[in-house]
Amino acid sequence: MNSIxxxxxxxxxxxxxxxxxxxxxxxxxNADSASGSATDLDRVQVRGSxxxxxxxxxxxxxxxxxxxxxxxxxxxxxxTGATSLQDALRMVPGITFGAGEGGNPTGDRxxxxxxxxxxxxxxxxxxxxxxxxxxxxxLEQVEVVKGPSSAYGGRDxxxxxxxxxxxxxxxxxxxxxxxxxxxxxxxxxxxxxNHVLGDGIATRLNLMKHxxxxxxxxxxxxxxxxxxxxxxxxxxxPAQLIASHYHMETDDLPDAxxxxxxxxxxxNSPNAGLNGDGSPxxxxxxxxxxxxxxxxxxxxxxxxxxxxxxxxxxHKLRNIARLGNTSxxxxxxxxxDSKGNPNLYGTLWRRTNSRAVDVKSFVDQLSLTGRFxxxxxxxxxxxxxxxxxxxxxxxxxxxxxxxNNPLTNGTSCPTTGAATGWNCTDFxxxxxxxxxxxxxxLYRSDKALDVRQTTxxxxxxxxxxxxFTAQWSVNLGLRYDDFSTELVTPVAGQAPTRVRHDSDFVNxxxxxxxxxxxxxxxxxxxxxxxxxxxxxxxDGSDGLTTAVADLKPQExxxxxxGTKWDxxxxxxxxxxxxxxxxMDNARVTIDNGTSQNAGKKxxxxxxxxxxxxxxxxxxxxxxxxxLDSELKDIGYVCAAPVGRTCPGGVYVPSPNNGNLFxxxxxxxxxxxxxxxxxxxxxxxxxxxxSDRQYGDVANTKWIxxxxxxxxxxxxxxxxxxxLQLNLQNLTDKTYFTKAYASHYAAIAxxxxxxxxxxxxx
Numbered sequence: 185m186n187s188i189x190x191x192x193x194x195x196x197x198x199x200x201x202x203x204x205x206x207x208x209x210x211x212x213x214n215a216d217s218a219s220g221s222a223t224d225l226d227r228v229q230v231r232g233s234x235x236x237x238x239x240x241x242x243x244x245x246x247x248x249x250x251x252x253x254x255x256x257x258x259x260x261x262x263x264t265g266a267t268s269l270q271d272a273l274r275m276v277p278g279i280t281f282g283a284g285e286g287g288n289p290t291g292d293r294x295x296x297x298x299x300x301x302x303x304x305x306x307x308x309x310x311x312x313x314x315x316x317x318x319x320x321x322x323l324e325q326v327e328v329v330k331g332p333s334s335a336y337g338g339r340d341x342x343x344x345x346x347x348x349x350x351x352x353x354x355x356x357x358x359x360x361x362x363x364x365x366x367x368x369x370x371x372x373x374x375x376x377x378n379h380v381l382g383d384g385i386a387t388r389l390n391l392m393k394h395x396x397x398x399x400x401x402x403x404x405x406x407x408x409x410x411x412x413x414x415x416x417x418x419x420x421x422p423a424q425l426i427a428s429h430y431h432m433e434t435d436d437l438p439d440a441x442x443x444x445x446x447x448x449x450x451x452n453s454p455n456a457g458l459n460g461d462g463s464p465x466x467x468x469x470x471x472x473x474x475x476x477x478x479x480x481x482x483x484x485x486x487x488x489x490x491x492x493x494x495x496x497x498x499h500k501l502r503n504i505a506r507l508g509n510t511s512x513x514x515x516x517x518x519x520x521d522s523k524g525n526p527n528l529y530g531t532l533w534r535r536t537n538s539r540a541v542d543v544k545s546f547v548d549q550l551s552l553t554g555r556f557x558x559x560x561x562x563x564x565x566x567x568x569x570x571x572x573x574x575x576x577x578x579x580x581x582x583x584x585x586x587x588n589n590p591l592t593n594g595t596s597c598p599t600t601g602a603a604t605g606w607n608c609t610d611f612x613x614x615x616x617x618x619x620x621x622x623x624x625x626l627y628r629s630d631k632a633l634d635v636r637q638t639t640x641x642x643x644x645x646x647x648x649x650x651x652f653t654a655q656w657s658v659n660l661g662l663r664y665d666d667f668s669t670e671l672v673t674p675v676a677g678q679a680p681t682r683v684r685h686d687s688d689f690v691n692x693x694x695x696x697x698x699x700x701x702x703x704x705x706x707x708x709x710x711x712x713x714x715x716x717x718x719x720x721x722x723d724g725s726d727g728l729t730t731a732v733a734d735l736k737p738q739e740x741x742x743x744x745x746g747t748k749w750d751x752x753x754x755x756x757x758x759x760x761x762x763x764x765x766x767m768d769n770a771r772v773t774i775d776n777g778t779s780q781n782a783g784k785k786x787x788x789x790x791x792x793x794x795x796x797x798x799x800x801x802x803x804x805x806x807x808x809x810x811l812d813s814e815l816k817d818i819g820y821v822c823a824a825p826v827g828r829t830c831p832g833g834v835y836v837p838s839p840n841n842g843n844l845f846x847x848x849x850x851x852x853x854x855x856x857x858x859x860x861x862x863x864x865x866x867x868x869x870x871x872x873x874s875d876r877q878y879g880d881v882a883n884t885k886w887i888x889x890x891x892x893x894x895x896x897x898x899x900x901x902x903x904x905x906x907l908q909l910n911l912q913n914l915t916d917k918t919y920f921t922k923a924y925a926s927h928y929a930a931i932a933x934x935x936x937x938x939x940x941x942x943x944x945x
Contacts, residue, residue, distance in 0.1 A: 237327050238349045239309045240502070240553045241336050243564040243649040243659065247748050250659050250695025250707035252330040252761045254793060260805050261320055263858055263868050263896055265910035265938060267372065267394060269318040269348070270294075270921075272326050274872050277852040278791060278809035279328065283440070283922035283930050284315075286537040286580070288725045290440050290481065290514060291315035293922075297330055297765065298787045298813045298848040299343025299740075303724040306337060306347040307506075308489065313574050313721050314510035314543035316483055319432055321374050321392035322412040324349040330791075331742040331763060332713030334691035335661040338570070338643055340713035341726070342740030342767055350489075352426055353386035353416035354378055359945055366910075366938030368397040369405070384420040389413045392432075400916070400934020402472040403616040404439035408432060422495040430487040438481040438516045441473055442920065442930040444532070445885045448524040458527040462884045464929040465526055467612045469918045473532055474517035475606070477621040481514035499554030508545040512723075514538060515581045515626070522927050523595045526611040531597040533589070534607050538581035540628055543723050547572040562651035570643040576722035577636050579629040633676060637722030639669040647693075654699065659709070661693035667737075669718040671728045685733045689714040704749040713740045717771075731779040732771055738781065740767040756796035756804070764788050772819025777831035787813040787845065806855035806870070813845035815881060840881045847923060849875040849889070856894075864900035869893070879923030887929045890919035904944045912936045 236246045237253055246253060254276050266272040269292050273279050278297055284290035292315075293302040305312045320326075329336060330344040337345055359377040364370065375391040390412040398404040414428035446460025486509045493502035514537075520526060521535040551568030589597055589604045597608030606618040645663035652658075671683040695709030716737040718728030746761030770783030793807035818840055824833025844850075852875060858868030872892050879885040893915055898908040913935045922930035 237329070237347070238325075239327075239336070239347060240500075240551060240566045241309070241568075241645070241647055241661070243553075243566050243647045244657070244697075247703075247750060247757075248649070248657060248659075248697050248699070248705050250697050250709035250744075250746070251333075251693070251711070252744065252746060252759070252763075252791065254328040254330065254807070255795075256326040256328070258324055259803070260856060261323070261326075263898075264856060264870065264894060265896065265912060266320055269320060269326070269346075272320055272323075273328070273346075275805060275854045275856055275870070276328055277793075277807045277854050278330065278789075278811065280847050280849055280852075280874065280877060281922050282725070282847045283442075283924040283928070284537075284725075285518060285924065285927070286539060287727070289315035289512060289539055289541065289723060290438065290516070290537070291317050291483075291512060293725070294346065295847045296328065296344035296346075297763075297789060298811055298845040299341045300725050300847070301341050301343050301345060303720045303726065304333075304337070304340055304343075304345035306345060307487070308350050308491075308504065309347060310489075310504065310506050310547045310549060311337065311545075311572065312348070312487075312508070313545050313576075313723065314485075314508065315512045315541065315723050316485060316510055317434065318348070319392065319394075319408065319410055321410055322351050322390045322430060324351050331744060331765065332691075332711045332740045333693075334665075334689075334713035335645065335647075335663045335693035335711060338641060338663065338665045339667060339716055339719050339737075340691075340740075341715055341719065342713045342738070342742075342765065350428065350430070351376065351388060351390055351412070351414075352428065353388040353414055353419065355380055355384070355386055355419050361943050362940055364938050364940035366396075367936050368399045370396040370936065370938055372396070372938075372940075384418045385416065386419060387413070387415045398439050398933050399913070399936035400469055400918075401439050401931070402470045403474065403476055404437050404472055406434065406436045408434040408436075424491075424493050426489075426491040428489045428491075430485065430489075432483075432485045434481065434483045436481045437474070437476065437479055438514060439472070439474075440481075440514075440516045440537075440930060441519050442922075442928050443471075444520040444522070444526060444928050445879070445926075446527070447884060448520070448522040448527065455524060455528065458524070460527075462886050463888060464920060464931075465611075466918065466931070469931060469934065471612075471614055472616050473519045473534060473609060473614050474616055475534065475618060475620045476616050477619065478536075478624075478626065479516045481512075481516065483510070483512050485510045498556075499552060501550075501552050503548065503550045505548040506546070508547075509542070511540075511542045513540045513581075519928050521595065523597075525595075525597045525608070529598050530611050531600050531608050532611045532614065533595045533597050534587060534609060535595070536581075536583070536587055540579040540581060541723055542577045543574065543721070545572065545574045560652075564649040564651075566645075566647045568645055570641070570645075572639075572641045574639040574721045575636070576638075577631075577634045578722060579631060579634040582627055582629055584625045584627075585623075633674045635674075635722070636672045637669060637718070637728065639667075639718065639721045641668075642666040654702075656699075657697045659693065659695045659697065662690070663692070664688065664690050665714070667716050669716075669721065669728060671718065671722065683728055683730050683733045685717045685728060687716050687737055689716070689737050703751065703754070704747065706747045707745070709742075709744045709746075711742045711744075714738070715740070715767075735771055735779060736769065736781050738767055738770055740765060742766075752796075752798065755798055756794065759793040759807075760791070762790045770818070772817070773821070773835070775820045775835045777822075777835060783818050784816040785814065785818070785845065786816055787811055787848075801860040802857070803859075804857050806853070806857075808851075808853040811845075811848055811850055811852075813848050813850075815840060815843050815845065817841055818881060838881075840883070843881055843883045844878055846878050846880055846925060849877050851875040851889075858896070864906075866896075866898040868896040868898075870895075877923050879929065880925045885923065885926065885929075887920035887923045890917060892917055892919065892932075898942075906942045908940045908942055910938045910940075912938075
């Protein structure tokens with residue numbers, strides 16, 4: 185932890201130590217709403233409608249865009265007390281989160297409409313490669329584009345994508361600062377300072393420092409700090425230039441492991457009778473099975489962006505370029521790895537997962553946007569080219585001796601304690617303070633043997649919204665991607681092995697919009713996506729292997745019927761959509777043991793959403809999503825007879841055909857509402873609900889559904905000073921947020937309270 189006590193930290197603490205202070209959220213918009221003045225909801229309106237995506241690839245207002253897009257505004261982030269991307273996305277139904285381990289990294293892993301979208305995260309419209317646990321102190325809003333969206337961003341998993349909108353300089357002098365304290369050693373400070381330097385020139389600086397334990401969990405804690413300076417020129421003219429840098433570091437004792445499933449033994453095992461129902465085993469929700477002397481997660485992000493644009497008579501030429509450098513290093517304890525020690529002996533084997541990865545990237549996007557007429561037709565267009573170069577380098581952490589039990593020369597743990605090398609612990613009463621380091625050496629793997637992957641992408645796109653009449657328009661989008669990736673695996677004393685995939689693909693978005701009234705629309709749209717082998721660039725859940733390198737990209741299509749309405753003088757936005765999504769050439773094992781594009785999975789769904797500022801004092805946000813998923817054909821599995829092994833054995837159709845998608849809740853919903861009383865007190869409350877989720881394609885390991893309640897109260901002390909109290913997980917509900925495929929489920933934090941002093945001047 186001492187490594188982060190930098191001069192910057194001291195400066196930050198000095199800046200926020202005065203009576204400025206504020207909340208867990210980075211930039212506390214609530215002071216405005218609490219005083220009854222103009223709301224933040226009003227300020228983020230862009231083109232005459234409710235919240236709109238920031239990307240110029242959306243060539244119509246959100247009301248007239250034939251696609252489902254959910255936007256989490258800064259006001260909601262602040263009121264709910266969110267401090268991470270996962271916190272912010274909690275209020276968007278239809279998004280769940282997957283867990284990671286070693287090869288599949290620990291970090292932000294959202295599932296959108298049932299598809300893993302870990303590699304579909306963008307910052308200001310540019311793909312943000314590299315596994316991370318992202319903060320929100322420098323975010324203006326979070327945009328969720330649902331359904332296949334390769335036309336917008338290139339390679340895509342099929343469920344949708346996230347775009348994180350950064351804070352940039354504005355032509356006003358304003359500083360917001362915050363200081364928050366709370367239960368579980370919570371302490372957080374943020375500063376957001378915007379200053380006008382001259383004619384059209386402004387700077388903005390965002391700072392953050394955060395320390396806390398994890399509510400309801402022994403030992404685990406988080407520590408992070410960040411700085412995001414930016415400067416803009418020409419904000420009042422046609423030529424603009426914005427230069428920015430984002431830096432964040434974390435140093436956590438991670439709580440990734442959670443609890444093992446209750447059914448570790450195969451159905452034909454002699455111990456199958458000891459299996460439970462497949463839900464996690466939880467003797468005590470506070471139990472932490474890791475080791476303070478061993479476990480860690482340290483991440484770093486450095487992202488520099490240069491955004492230049494010129495507006496010439498209704499057309500804008502823009503170039504945005506970014507250099508990124510991120511790292512994700514960790515070693516943490518995975519509880520028992522499906523070995524069954526809790527069932528057999530009441531003990532647990534402390535398996536470890538580790539990763540040491542660095543990702544460097546360069547992305548450049550040149551675009552032209554504007555409007556023109558062809559006869560009676562009105563066109564709003566966006567055209568551009570993109571280039572990206574991603575380089576990943578991945579190693580791991582090793583231990584000597586390893587994590588096996590020396591008494592059994594394996595993973596069986598009939599006993600615990602020093603004789604097991606502290607690799608076995610009591611399941612009911614683990615001790616995270618066990619002196620593991622006294623008898624073990626921990627070191628990083630040889631960097632000369634790091635796996636390396638390089639990914640190059642060249643793209644071109646064109647979008648056009650064509651207005652035929654005031655009632656009818658069509659939205660068309662087309663994108664071409666030339667994708668190339670190579671994986672190099674060094675082998676000691678031998679030539680490295682190389683695996684390469686090259687492909688190009690075309691994707692499109694097409695929709696027709698009918699407006700029965702100026703404030704409403706009905707649309708029908710069709711969209712596609714392509715998921716090539718090596719989609720993750722070497723740092724995600726869709727890796728490149730020799731088995732899949734020669735296969736075509738997986739293709740996903742989506743048809744969607746929806747409607748959007750702005751009601752009550754644009755104070756309430758309602759959306760509804762029904763959709764059918766199919767991936768019909770999924771990569772699966774066929775009956776000869778090879779991988780082919782022969783699988784199919786589909787999901788039918790419906791969703792509703794509402795966002796409102798009903799009067800100056802009452803705000804409302806929420807929605808509901810229903811997802812009916814089916815693994816229609818996931819190929820063949822080995823059914824080798826006695827004495828034979830696959831691929832020489834027999835392959836039979838997977839018994840899991842017809843099952844539900846993993847990490848996908850059939851029903852999910854959210855609601856948040858706040859109301860400001862005349863004397864400056866704002867009260868807010870909300871709930872999130874998620875149905876049962878399966879971790880595996882066999883649908884035998886699962887986490888139960890849950891409802892979580894949260895509340896807040898904010899009081900204006902003066903025009904520019906307020907106090908805000910947030911109560912997270914109000915009922916101290918024990919529930920799980922992530923289900924890994926085979927080994928464990930990640931438990932959610934318990935009840936927590938934070939109190940923040942917010943100041944704006």
